[in-house]
Amino acid sequence: MMTNLFSVFDPSTSIFNLSLNWMSTFIGLLMIPSMYWLMPSRYHIMWNNIMLTLHKEFKTLLGPTGHNGSTFIFISLFSLILFNNFIGLFPYIFTSTSHLTLTLALALPLWLSFMLYGWINHTQHMFAHLVPQGTPSVLMPFMVCIETISNMIRPGTLAVRLAANMIAGHLLLTLLGNTGPSMAYYMVVLLVIGQIALLVLESAVAIIQSYVFSVLSTLYSSEVN
Template identity: 85%
Template structure:
């Protein structure tokens, strides 16, 4: 089991510098073409995606949301999506499958929402602890449940993303390792299965980055 999970650990290094995390920064190479005078087709498609997300996040944030705050979630979506896709290439470490990365996203965001909410909208935050229409007897229990569910939010955000990234890659690795011991026909079926899993993983990469960004936006909208 240790050998199996060592695939997902940032262990390879050059001069004691962890080399696996380098894939996270390769996205910076894609930024210069954005400043060209004539946008490329890739740039037009990407702009359309970001515009759609911007409209959706603005709707989720509502009229009370701060102007420009949707761009924070769009940037986060872009970074997570890029890292999820990078992990599908051979010999590239998926940084979003590590809790170091996912918790770094989730925890500061949630903490900033909580600090902002409790300082500026204290009464509103207290009101959120008891859902509307709760009987007086159940109120203490509801406060406990709501408090716990609020505290575990950054953990669920981080673990959801990391677990989904690990699960698919682990399945691909396990199936791929059985290849050499198989017959010709079974290997052919295995290749078809691996391609299908790879397509599924591509969909998961998009969905998980979208889910992370949308849930962060919803947590933000609750504070206002």
């Protein structure tokens, strides 16, 4: 039962043994080139405003020690996850962000690069981070263990948070949708209203999760400067 339930999230479309579901990850790229050769539309003005707002916020989080242009990494990350989350809400389009394959591929290299940069360039600062300020000397060994573990699981928590949130809502929509044919007509009306409400909620979750992922990545990078 569980295998059948989660199999709806498996990439299934294949031509010449190529899994084409993952191609949905690149659909967002189709929306970008038009910005360079079309007159600015409301969509472009809105998107530019979002980018500027994110740039200011990430700049604040990175602080004065942050490198110039480093906010663009996190803005690009936000855009990629947002496009994929939204595209997954359309029927028959594979949600790539619901798989740990993609989310870990985003979180792990980022975290690893921050750690390498921090330990190579700011070793003393990184050691200081292992013991929070004001910790009693008796608790210091325990705090070092706790801080090390919490640091090690960061890419995992980033990846699982995004994948779990994406899969949970889609699973609920799938389960409710599958009960439709066996329900009475008046119950189907309630089901459709419920599905629309869930879809609105999932749209909000798509935005929030992409924002949370990029903000936490920014905070992790600000710690190593």
